[in-house]
Amino acid sequence: GCLQVLPDDGYYFKVAADHHALGKISLEMPIEEIVRTLADAKGLPIENFTVIMLERERHVEILQKLRKIGVRIILIPDGDIAAAVATCIPSSGVDLLIGAGAGPEATIAATAVKCLGGTMLVRVWRDKGDDPKRLVRLEAEGVDVNKTYNQDELAMGNELVFCASGVTKGELLDGVRFIPNGAIVNSLCIRLPSGTIEKSETQLRFKEHPIYKHFLS
Template identity: 35%
Template sequence: MSDARAQAPETEIVDRNLTLEIARITERAAIAAAGWRGKGDEMRADQAAVEAMHDALTRIDFKGKVVIGEMRGSEKLGLDEEVGTGRGPDIDVAVDPLEGVTGCAKDLPDALSVLAFAERGGLLHVPDAYMEKIAIGPGYPEGIVDLDKSPRENIETLAKAKGVPITEIVACVLDRPRHASLLAELREIGVAVKLLPDGDIAAVIHAANSDDTGIDIYMGSGGAPEGVLAAVAMRCIGGQMQGRLILDTAAKREQAERIGIPDLKAKYSAEDMAHGDVLFAATGVTKGSLLNGVKILPRKIVTSSVVMRSWSKTTRWITAEHQR
């Protein structure tokens, strides 16, 4: 540990020991959602996760404010809602109680319950819109990938930096019709593509953990709120990420201006979207390449979670047994 790290002042997040609490919250939401796996009802699965996460958040000693909230019509965990007991540090809260609602309803891989905490003012406020995204893991020169480059240019630059032919690069892309031209270009140049049915928070984490997952880059577009949550994870793991809002209607542009975004065409780095000390937690709902899903057994429930913190660059993998 460097002297600078050793002498760095502790933040309120550390003082309140929220690292374990954040995992307990995503565990509760994941367990609630798991009861709806494979039952084809996205709304009920999501609502179960929202209710459980909201209930758990109200019990934590902090002054929480939801800045990235539930977007699917729930009355709980909406934008600007105050959560927590009102005692303790001021914390910005970003939630996605069920990332991958379709995956949960169809019992497909990589459905997660996701939560992030940041010091007040640490998270970018974004509208309910899509965001272009690109992400790679740590160990590369700054700026080797960029949203203003073509997919071919980004892949060529990444392959050169990695010291491998283009055909050994693996890209992760959400399986969506809007990505048809991107997929065609990647396959034309010989890139292997892992298609995810849902959940681009997991996709960004996959790219950041390239040594473990074999995925070199995440490309494409997904929800802007999920982009901010992914940026929190990227801040904790290391690596590079860019995001740019897709504001293709007047209503979305007006919403962006209303929440204070000055440049509607700006490119955001992970640090722009999530700065200061941040915490990230995710618990698997369905089994995936990142986390195991919730196991519901006769006498216990087993959960698999990851908790990360930016200040210490610590990643904790937690397997917990909950007595029924």
Template identity: 30%
Template sequence: MEVPSKNLALDLTRVTEAASLASARWLGRGDKNSGDKAAVDAMRKSFSSLDIDGTVIIGEGEKDEAPMLYNGEQLGTGNGPRVDVAVDPVEGTRLLAYGRPNAISVVGVAPANTMFNPGPSYYMKKLVVPEAASGVIDIDAPAGENLTKIAKAMDKDVDDLTVFVLDKPRHAKLIDEIREVGARIALFTDGDITGSLMAVDPHSDIDVMMGTGGTPEGVLSAIAIRIMGGSMQAKLDPQGGGEKTALINAGIDTRHVLTEKELVKSDDLFFAATGISGGSFLHGVKFTGKGAVTHSMSMRGLTGTIRYMEAVHNFRTLMKVSAVPYD
């Protein structure tokens, strides 16, 4: 199997920086499509200069007239290693459109043919915990049982735990179960990649991520979880009849429990994320008049290195050498 021979993590950070800088102009303007298109265009142009032979496995659907990096699209110059690519130019398009925190731009890369292809699956039930609780979780067990075991593994009381949950009607029962056992809840309207990252990041106040979010986002999260440590269990969780029928027709067993190691079958991984709207995870883009400041995280799987970076961008000099529309 051909694998990347260099550290792509910093190159990928430039990709997410470009997407964040381009999309941040649309913060709070109520137009999520334009914000997403700005990020997609910047990300695609940034990828065009990378020496990789990349195929989008986790993208934004089939190719059509919408602004997206579509599943199966080829990225890079074609001269480098063959890799699977997962992208989310704006995770949290509604967060960006309405000026809410925690919109981020995300990219993950793995050797070719190692990344789980979600096929017709859109939704996935997830349970993410830090390394200390990796061996005690069971996604099929009641929430209270899991939280009791997680608290013990982390040497905490249950009422010390903070659980990330998406604030969706489908989670009404889950929220009741968490409250009944006494754990604290942090409700977020969107952004389950952020929730997964926060659950395994020792700098975060989040201890656990629970609930159903996007399947593509689950695969992207698995890349970071493998690098950062921690554990993820997931099951495909169709939310409509059409999705369920498509999974049945594709012969996919929704009862199977997936782990982070099944969602991405390699340690030779790269991951980058840059904040767009700011918040509790990564600071957002700050425009300075002459340029901007961004905050990113960059990871390499083989070394386990995680970098948190502040970058100062000077538009006057940057635009002389860059084709990416930063402003």
């Protein structure tokens, strides 16, 4: 297919941003330089620049660097796919996703980011606590452990669709809301080449639904 799905074996370092980052940042740059380059490209003072990242122990060093720079920081318990997409939606107020997360999620996020004309950069995250055989396993599955993958390599092709529904409330979508005899679900659909963003709210009636009616029993 047209998706390069990275194996779910350890973590991958990810950076996501909107179109202002195209051709301007790389993972060879220090984190401070990535932030300043993107802030300059967007015409934002550092104190108004917002970085979103997973709240994880592995990110302590990155977090210290970001705090020293003086950017705004949003720490999330999970959901770096939604966080990556949020960087490409101006109304979100999020400018940059940075940090390490799972591989399959990187591919899913790259699909949405590409649909919105943004930048997604991903490479294998190396940690002292890694299984020494991990890199060998990744190479056996076709992963270049020294390469930085971008959105065009993770999500190839010019006709792509990204769809998501919210389960719990996040940066991108509201979570499921239960109502008497049913629930309300918020969903999002993004398409390439148009870049169209569609949001919908679906009201499910459990009593009449062939599957969901069992929730009432």
